[in-house]
Amino acid sequence: MAGVDTTAAAIRWAMEELINHPNIFKILREEIDSVVGNNRLIKESDEPKLPYLQAVAKKILRLHPPSPFLRRLSNKDSKINGFDIQKGTRVFINVYMLMRDPNCYKEPEKFMPKRFLGNCTKMKGRDFHYLPFGSGRRGCPGASLATSLLHATIEALVQCFDWKVKDREKADTEATGTGYSGAFASPLPCYPITRFDPFQE
Numbered sequence: 001m002a003g004v005d006t007t008a009a010a011i012r013w014a015m016e017e018l019i020n021h022p023n024i025f026k027i028l029r030e031e032i033d034s035v036v037g038n039n040r041l042i043k044e045s046d047e048p049k050l051p052y053l054q055a056v057a058k059k060i061l062r063l064h065p066p067s068p069f070l071r072r073l074s075n076k077d078s079k080i081n082g083f084d085i086q087k088g089t090r091v092f093i094n095v096y097m098l099m100r101d102p103n104c105y106k107e108p109e110k111f112m113p114k115r116f117l118g119n120c121t122k123m124k125g126r127d128f129h130y131l132p133f134g135s136g137r138r139g140c141p142g143a144s145l146a147t148s149l150l151h152a153t154i155e156a157l158v159q160c161f162d163w164k165v166k167d168r169e170k171a172d173t174e175a176t177g178t179g180y181s182g183a184f185a186s187p188l189p190c191y192p193i194t195r196f197d198p199f200q201e
């Protein structure tokens with residue numbers, strides 16, 4: 001699994017969803033402005049004080065997991081939901097569908113970060129309804145790094161720029177292309193308008 005690919009894909013999905021949901025963009029920007037202010041970028045120590053940013057990142061990975069399938073090799077004969085799985089069978093776990101299961105999430109197709117505030121903010125390896133980084137011994141070792149990268153990049157893109165989409169009112173988040181991670185059917189032609197330059201004296 002290429003960590004750069006998957007992290008870049010998640011950042012792009014985040015920008016698409018935030019551009020499509022100006023109300024959520026506004027709440028996130030207000031949180032960032034109140035915690036980080038407007039004369040510097042986010043520091044690692046700010047992360048716990050930015051619960052809405054954390055919720056946005058988690059929600060992006062739920063709706064648009066850059067690795068939509070997990071792969072395992074069955075090491076013994078077993079039965080799952082009445083299906084016989086023979087030893088040596090390659091098993092694919094459809095994480096994309098799992099994380100859009102209406103039995104686990106109300107209105108699963110909706111981008112509603114506030115749902116991840118409160119109790120749901122702490123995800124553990126055995127929360128099998130939330131698996132963007134897989135689970136168990138082969139779970140993603142880069143999960144913490146990827147989460148911090150996601151927070152820092154989304155924070156900077158929201159804090160420093162306003163975003164305009166060309167020729168379309170909304171970015172198309174439902175159409176997906178072929179391929180494993182970062183599979184976008186169409187490019188996202190959008191323009192950043194500088195709001196704040198952290199590198200200016």
Ligand code: HEM
Nearest residue numbers: 001003006007010067070132133134135138139140142146
């Ligand atoms: C948003 C970003 C990322 C996502 C969504 C992601 C997701 C995943 C998933 C689903 C797996 C398979 C887990 C399983 O089968 O249970 C995986 C494996 C892996 N990931 Fe990531 N990953 C991300 C970023 C990174 C980064 C930044 C690194 C390294 C710095 C990394 C390194 C790895 C490695 C080495 C494996 C293979 C682990 C093994 O097979 O034992 N990933 N990742």
